[in-house]
Amino acid sequence: MTAPDAVPHVRRSLPTREAHDLLALVRELIRREIRPRAAEEEAAAVFPRDLFRQLSAAGLLSLPYPGEYGGGDQPYEVYLQVLEELAAARLTVGLGVSVHTLACHALAGFGTKEQRGEHLPDMLGGGLLGAYCLSEPGSGSDAASLRTRAVRDGDDWVLTGTKAWITHGGVADFYTVMARTGEEGPRGITAFLVPADAPGLSAAAPERKMGMGGSPTAQVRLDGVRVPDARRLGEEGRGFGIALAALDGGRLGIAACAIGVAQAALHEALAFTAAREQFGRPVAEFQGPRFMLADMATQIEAGRALYLAAARLRDAGEPFSGEAAMAKLFCTDTAMRVTIDAVQLLGGYGYTADFPAERYLREAKMLQIVEGTNQIQRMVVARHLVGA
Incomplete structure (x- = not known):
């Protein structure tokens, strides 16, 4: 027995007619594309990369971001209710949208106007998928003790270290990476936008998890990855x-x-x-x-x-x-x-x-x-x- 298509007893508080129409679009996409595949693909640990391309094309990977960069201009109140609907159908998809939104935040909130104009449209609506790299094998809850290091080399930074528990590790198109550029503790950390095809970046085999088989979680290794200073997000040392x-x-x-x-x-x-x-x-x-x-x-x-x-x-x-x-x-x-x-x-x-x-x-x-x-x-x- 599986649950019927429509989840009952959810009365949505949506501020605009546009938001109601958006939720109707989401529910139709869930009915047609997400729910029918969820159980089988989760059991087989299949990551639905094609679904994320569909979500991107439908504007669902960009909801809380500015329209001038291809975002949906939706309030968080609406965006979160969309996430809830997606997660009810398949958590791999709902969580994936949340992680992608998280990965875009540093650029959208702290990048320069030039950086946002160059990268954000593709990240929000160009079919790309992001990952967020803060945790490490030795620093989870104590995130400020991270050891991944970025060393300045002319106009570039060279990143070396290992990130752990990375959702979309190995399948993402870009990684928002926190690395140490200065003193120990939170004041010595800087944020970088790293493309997945950067030489020296690789992912380990996905973790064997209790659940969420369809959502890959893996270590991401940075072995002398060279990143231009133009991909540094925010001020040096302000990444934490x-x-x-x-x-x-x-x-x-x-x-x-x-x-x-x-x-x-x-x-x-x-x-x-x-x-x-x-x-x-x-x-x-x-x-x-x-x-x-x-x-x-x-x-x-x-x-x-x-x-x-x-x-x-x-x-x-x-x-x-x-x-x-x-x-x-x-x-x-x-x-x-x-x-x-x-x-x-x-x-x-x-x-x-x-x-x-x-x-x-x-x-x-x-x-x-x-x-x-x-x-x-x-x-x-x-x-x-x-x-x-």
């Missing part, structure tokens, strides 16, 4: 601030994806318990399952409200870092709880690969880890509450 600014938005992307996965799991549980009969009546008529379903739906609605509230702060130009951490924390924990309950409601069937509930559970676990573990999110929230 650029990275953190990108992560604030990226955490909202993960929050939206988490609610998408949770919504898909709830939908599966609703469909199953309505159809499955025990003791002469549908499982959904018994109080125990009904209360579980009610709790699942309530948690999802609360998570959606939280990420949208943070998005509206961002759209208004207000500080939103603490709220982004709260949203990432709450929404991904919600996805974990909801997917566990979905498997329980399906009983033995929920533990089999014939139903998508077990895949949702494996995917939800990953969302509690990426873009900063939920333990790190608690540290961020506490710092905003009580200071360092």
Whole structure:
């Protein structure tokens, strides 16, 4: 049994008619191109590169960026709801769009006008796919301790090191790379835009993961990669601030994806318990399952409200870092709880690969880890509450 095409019980708060039309386009693309392939390709660990080209052609890889560079000029409030829909259909796609958006952030937010004009149109609508390179084998949560180094050589920089846990590693067309150009700690890091075909850049074999088989995660190796200074993003030594600014938005992307996965799991549980009969009546008529379903739906609605509230702060130009951490924390924990309950409601069937509930559970676990573990999110929230 798989969930029907239309996910029920999602009332969207969209600010414009254009946004409503955009969501209708997304749902049609999901119905026609994404959902029919999701289960089979995830089981076979197939990365849907062609889908990302379609998304690019449809303007869905550029939604929160300026129209003058080929972007969609959409507020984050709308962009995140699109992500949620994509993630509910297939997390590999929703997460991939979020990571691509993250990879474009340094150039869009901190690049010069000349850099944006030269590179951003192709990155946003030219069929390219990006990756974001901050973490390393020895620096994950402690991102400021990264060891990848960039050394100035005339008009170029030479990058050497290894990045780890890189979504789209080996399949991306460009990498936004954080490298050390100066002193130890956060003040010695600089951001670079590195093309995937740069000599000396390579990717290891994809990690063998618990879930998300269709989304490649790999180490990216930089062996004397030469990058022109014209591809340095922002001021030298200011890259860590650029990275953190990108992560604030990226955490909202993960929050939206988490609610998408949770919504898909709830939908599966609703469909199953309505159809499955025990003791002469549908499982959904018994109080125990009904209360579980009610709790699942309530948690999802609360998570959606939280990420949208943070998005509206961002759209208004207000500080939103603490709220982004709260949203990432709450929404991904919600996805974990909801997917566990979905498997329980399906009983033995929920533990089999014939139903998508077990895949949702494996995917939800990953969302509690990426873009900063939920333990790190608690540290961020506490710092905003009580200071360092």
